[in-house]
Amino acid sequence: SHFKIGIVVGSLRKDSFNKQTAHALIKLFPQEFTCQFIDISALPLYNQDDDSHTPSSVIDFKQQIKACQGIIFVTPEYNRSIPGVLKNAIDQASRPYGTNAWNEIPAGIIGVSIGNISTAIAQQHLRNSLAFLNMPTLNQPECYLKWYDGMVENGQFSEKTATFMQNWVDAYVAFVKQNNQ
Template sequence: MTQYTIAVVVGSIRKDSFNRKLAKALEKLFPTEFSFTQVRIDDLPLYNQEDDASPAASVTRLKGEITAAQGVLFFTPEYNRSIPGVLKNAIDHASRPYGESVWNGKPAAVIGASVGPVGTALAQQHLRNILAYLNMPTLGQPEAFIHNKEGLYDEAGNIGEASKKFLQSWVDAYVAWVKQNQA
């Protein structure tokens, strides 16, 4: 059986991040041949092209984790109708220097949780535009704009019954997407 490692990039560095909680809960819905690397982005310096020749150790680690993965899951909050700066910074680091992007060809999916009823719709759209430029085949349907409200999780932190069928179908679509888009 082929094993798939998925890089999980959470665009929030908040200790009690809704999106980190969603990422952990969704991992439990994947088949056993999928494993996950939680990609750390909170220790990256601000991107500066002058550092491309000798990147910080945290940047080298980021690039290595993405390179080793067969796919990438992005969990993004929405800040001011877009993605957080910390997420854009990580994307920029891993895409540089020009022509050496580690994102190239990695099958991706975008999801996000928010306290608002429209979830992270605008942030996800902005992120999809970036991923298209980076040549990341990105799952288009189903879209998942998650309203972080009571009942989303059960007492054990698993996806609650009211959302489980939809989120399982989203996971299943991404699993098929990763398998379809392997080089």
């Protein structure tokens, strides 16, 4: 069978290290997997008053999520948590109550930072929300990347990072298969 994986990037920055990492990441997947970026940049700010007339961009966003057999969050850490734009996207797709689009989709978390502890705290915060939203989430291996010059070149990981990331992808692939039986 075939598996569709949605990639949600937590940075809107054009040259985002997380975006570059996500593009290199998707090249490491086996043939029966298709990775598709799910854009969060045009979503409105969540407002519970809109639950009675959900904006069409949100309905479309939720449909894209529900069509996936897996979701990978590739996100920076902002002020020791996840960026507000990512939290907004998570909140948008979780509502109106009873229509949580994230439900039961196996998740993976990757984070790139320029800091020494990488995105460790942001990832733990993200895990809290994903647990509440009933997304089974890959626990090990964890993926905390510290950006360095040459980590991604011409859309591909350097040799040493490729080895590390292939190991992560292999574990996530097995996890997605296990959770889509």
